[in-house]
Amino acid sequence: MLFSSALFLFVFLPGVLIIYYLLPAKAKNPFLLVASIVFYISSDPKSVFLLIFTAFLNYAFALIIARRSRFSKVALILCLAADFSVLFFFKYSHFFLSLFFGDSVPEPALPVGISFYTFQAASYTIDVYRNDCRCERSFPTFATYLCLFPQLIAGPIVRYSDVEDSMLSRQRGTVRFSDGVFLFARGLAKKVVIADSLFVLGVGYAESMQRDVLFSWLYAVSFTLRIYFDFSGYTDMARALGKMFGFEFPENFRHPYAAKTVSEFWRRWHMTLSSWFRSYVYIPLGGNRCSKARNAFNIAVVWVLTGLWHGANFTFIAWGALYALLLIAEKMLFPALRIALTQLFDRRSRRSFKKDGGRPYVNALAAGEVPVAYSPGAGQNGMPDSAEGLSSSAPVSSSAPSARPVIASAMLSFAGHVYTMFFVICGFVIFNADSLGSAFSTLSDMLLISGAPLFSTVSLYYLKSYSVLIAASSVLSLPVGNRLKRIFHTLVGRLNGRLPFSIYGRSRFVRRLASLARNAVRPAAVLACLMTSLFFIIGGSYKPFLYFRF
Amino acid sequence: MNRIRLKKKKTTSARSLSDTLTIAVFFLFMLIPGIFYILLKPPAFLESERRSAEAMPEISLSSIYDKEYYEDFESFLLDAFFARDLMIRGKNLFSTDILMQTDVDGIMKTDDGVVKLLMECDKARISETAETFDRICSEYFQQAGGIYLSVIPGRSFYFSDSEKLCFEECSNTLDRKMRTPHSTVDLTGVLSQDSYYCTDIHWKQQKLLPVARLILDAMGRAFPPTVFSETELGEFTGTVGSQSHLCDETDILTIVTSEYTKKAEVSYLVSGESGGVYDTDAFYESYDKYDVFLRGETTGGANNSFISIKTGSSGGRLIIFRDSFARSLAPLLLGSYSEIILIDLRAGSGSLERYADLLSGSEDTDVLFLVSAYVVNTTAIK
Known part of the structure; x- marks a missing residue:
């Protein structure tokens, strides 16, 4: 059942909303759970037990973890192994086995939303282990969180800490x-x-x-x-x-096509996924508080995994790898570019803006108005420790400086925008292609290489x-x-x-x-x-x- | 202080009114269709789309498990929506008038109606058709008097240069790929925008006398010296017009009669039935008004793909491998042949064997492959 289907709009949603608001507070969560299960059955009836199993598995292991015994870590590892084994079996086993045994390997049907709810479940268990969220003692309440139909099959990836208070009592109005x-x-x-x-x-x-x-x-x-x-x-x-x-x-998109760097694009696109990888993969790997080489390795791991998350195909791996390369390049080259442009604009600004003390361009750069203002590393410009392109709490844009050199800044913004969108568009060609061959064929047509x-x-x-x-x-x-x-x-x-x-x-x-x-x-x-x-x-x-x- | 409090109260109440209205709009949007679903009897047939409507599915464990129930239920809700035609029209008008799209599902709105576009030449499919034509010629017509090929342009040919180029590409590809020696008859010069219905894909029979004359000339046959008279059957909206929901225009269906059409005996070989050249009842009974000409492709489920017309004239046989366009042209060729056989290859050339004796080619048999560019570009003729 899609949100845009007549069945959802004219039957399911009005029915669920009316009953929900008529029920007493205690019955609301169980009702939402039942409604969510019905919703899931309409999309993928064969996998509903897998969903309930995932919920129970993470609920049970979280209870063990929450005891803070010496088994907590083992329980966490076992739980995550189980979560990701299930995901691997349904989503990736055919892809990897077919590399060795050909297409004769049977392909299991992919349960709807498995990537989303597995990531949500895993985030809950890890957060309980880290003590970042409360361990939920009631299975129906936890199952309601994991199965909640609005975000069940296509996100956003909601962490338990985002909604734990709402699970107990919700404001209306x-x-x-x-x-x-x-x-x-x-x-x-x-x-x-x-x-x-x-x-x-x-x-x-x-x-x-x-x-x-x-x-x-x-x-x-x-x-x-x-x-x-x-x-x-x-x-x-x-x-x-x-x-x-x-x-x-949580918000998942913030006008990603307005970005002026690839890093900024990923701070605006599918923010909950970026945030998940940042919290549970990138930072545990060492983030950017390490050597440049190690940092580049961390970025590459995260972005290849991000690509793989979208599907078991070389096109998704290539798509992730493209972003890894771009983000590493931005990290390595942009600081030098920033210094060069700052010096260049500084000289020009002295000529053009004498009244402003000769540093308006620097102000503009520092305010993040141009591509080179992108903060590449930990602690720089007051940015928190975050992955390049991974969602952070840093503001996406800031207010314009008072003496902004409009034309130069606009030109740089435009250039940054063109650069970002060029790679985003090429990236989506790879993303949507059936195979790498077909992606390269389209790209070679676009880039005048094929002679089309x-x-x-x-x-x-x-x-x-x-x-x-x-x-x-x-x-x-x-x-x-x-x-x-x-x-x-x-x-x-x-x-x-x-x-x-x-x-x-x-x-x-x-x-x-x-x-x-x-x-x-x-x-x-x-x-x-x-x-x-x-x-x-x-x-x-x-x-x-x-x-x-x- | 009081003023600030009053202003805040006013703002809150203003927001509250806006919120209440917003929620009311949303609930009306969700609930009104439900009320109509309950009150109105769902349609069994969707006239504008020429198809049966999906019935309310019966619930069972197996249908839920197979997801069939939800899919069928969704189809039922879409088909039974109380203002379905209005919604489709709204969507199509939004696409053409606001999004300024040239076509909706390959149908373009024009000043006088709608026109179905050819869009692009499918060379692979056309090559397949040419192979089929060659196979038929080598199996049945090695002795035939003459083999002719004519591709019928659609109305879109007269609307844009790109459509003209596309038609020429289709037509030339078929001509080039067909290896059997044949003569090509180019109809583009004797047809015009006015030769077609404004709401239907087909051409108007009353505009086809120059086409009939051109084809007969190409075959070395004389155009019969007879008087043709026109009879109007009434107004209708063609299939393209009604399916597109883009126009309010109607067409007038006119049939052309002559002494030959009156005495012709038509045999529908698959069903074994017989009748006249025109089935005027079809104008009132059939959803597709073009079924007036030689009963359409099917009559009550009977297959009309093999038709023999005994004309009562002298002068050999004409075998036309055709699509629906030829049904209105054939009556104008009656005076020049003793028998015309019409074969619709969309039913498949495999069934030709059953009528092999009819197809035996001789010196006085002409063979005409007469297909429209739409069909040759979109239908596999095998």
């Missing part, structure tokens, strides 16, 4: 529910209106025999946009459902047909909403002072009208998103979420 509705409507529209429309272009490319430079770029860009809208749309809906039931799930023609009537047709969708989704993938809001308020503020009358009006009628309009904005936006989504759901834009296969 129209504000939280309304925020959830708004997020859900937005996520639904992202998935069914944008992602599914872009999917058609991908199908067109896959089915076409025409290969040219333009078509390959169209395909690559559309897939890059599609995977963002698909996955972030799903996450929005998951977080929204969490809000409706009184939970607060620049364009054809087919690619021109697709360009004409999808240009508005691609342009609109590109803009919507950037944080334009907040910027527009800022510009609007600034504009209104300025006009209000200069005009002979108040923009907001003096009469009570005008004020009431303005208030009514403000009140109507959110419901109207929700209605528009839901209705447009409904057109697409009933109209046949009904496709499985990309991340279900992970």
Whole structure:
């Protein structure tokens, strides 16, 4: 059952919400558990016992670990071995065995959401061992956390510490529910209106025999946009459902395509997965408080594992390895580049900005406004110990310095953006390919290596047909909403002072009208998103979420 | 202090109204379809899509275990949605008018209706078709009077240069790949945008006299000296128009009659039935109005892929390997042959053996492979 299916929207969700709010507080968790099991059965009935087994295994081992006896460590190791053995068997055994024995090795059916719930379960057990979260004594409560249907099959990866208080008592209220509705409507529209429309272009490319430079770029860009809208749309809906039931799930995306470095991209993309690898793999390996070589090794391990997490295929390994290389390169080269650019801008700034004391560019760099401002190492610029590209608590962007050299900074930002998006797009070509051969074939078309023609009537047709969708989704993938809001308020503020009358009006009628309009904005936006989504759901834009296969 | 408190209270109450409205919109969105599902009887047939609607599935342990129950239930909910056609129309209009997409599922909206696009030439499939044509020719028609090939352009040919190029690529590929010596008849010059229905994939029969004349000329046959008259059967929306939900236009179905169409005897060889060239009842009874011409591809489940028309004229036989387009053209060729045999290869060339005696080629037998670019590009003819 997908969140965008009619079954979920018109049968399951209203039924669950109504019953949930009618039940007394004590019965809410057991009811959510039952609803989650029903939800899981609708997606993968054959694997429901595996899910319950995973829940019980981690619950039981966590109880042993929580006794703080000499067996705690052994219990942790056994539990993690069991968790990851199950994951390995279902997800990777065929891949590795077929390397030695060919394709005759039978492939087990991949249980839906196994990567997500295994990582959640493992994080709980490790956190109990580390004393980072409370050990849950009630199995139904723990099972509710692990099986909670909003985040069960495609994340975000919620740690127990994120929701442990909510598991016992949850706040309710129209504000939280309304925020959830708004997020859900937005996520639904992202998935069914944008992602599914872009999917058609991908199908067109896959089915076409025409290969040219333009078509390959169209395909690559559309897939890059599609995977963002698909996955972030799903996450929005998951977080929204969490809000409706009184939970607060962590953010998973923060406008990743606005990033100006690959490291920044990974601080904005699939943040809960990055955070998981940072906490449970990268830092235990030594993080960046070690030699450069060891640090590079740690980064490589984390990113190859990140690639493998997405699937058992060489394409995912190559995708992870590409990011490992880029992140290592950024770590090694960017400090030197930063110094060089700082000196360069420092000289220019003295000429151009004498009034500012000659250091505005340095201020800009220090404020993280340009690519070279990326903090590459531990403790530098006050950044916490974190993996490059792995999610941290550091702010993604900061306010503009007062004397920012606009043009130079904008050019550098643009260059950083182009560099990042180039590799992100190429990375997603590898990610979405059936094999490395097909990925390299597409990449060689894109990069003019294969000698494919620049364009054809087919690619021109697709360009004409999808240009508005691609342009609109590109803009919507950037944080334009907040910027527009800022510009609007600034504009209104300025006009209000200069005009002979108040923009907001003096009469009570005008004020009431303005208030009514403000009140109507959110419901109207929700209605528009839901209705447009409904057109697409009933109209046949009904496709499985990309991340279900992970 | 009081003022600040009052302002805060006002802001809270304003937010509260907005939140309440938002939640109300959401619950209405979820619950209204449910109310309609309960109140309205689900449709058994979806007319606009020419298919049966999914029925409410019966629940069983095995169907749940196989995931069939949920999948069927989802299909049922989508098919039984109370404003399904309106929703599909909304989606398609959003795609074309807001996202400015050129087509929806290969169908493009035009000023006068809709047009199905060819999009791209599938050379592999066309090569397969050419191989099938060669095999048929070598097995049955080594003695035939003449072998002719004609690819019918779609309406899209007259709408864009890319479609024109695509058609030419399809047509040339088939011509080149077919090794059997044959003559090619190019129809593009005698057809125009107006030769096709605005809401259907097919051509209008009343516009086909120049096509019939061109084909007969190519075959060295004289166009019959007869009077053709047109009869309007009524308005209809073609399959492309109704499936796309993109247009409100309708077409008028007109049939062309002559002394030959009146006396022709049509035998449907698979079912053993017989009848006339036109089945006007089909206009009122069938969802596909084009079934008026030679009963369509199937009648009540009977296969109409082998048809013999005895014309009562003299002058040899014509065997047409065809798709649905030829059903409206054949009545215009009646006066030049004593018998016309129409064979729909989409049913498969394997069944040709059953009618081998009909197919024995001789000097007075002409063979015409008449296929539309849509069919040759999208259907495996084996």
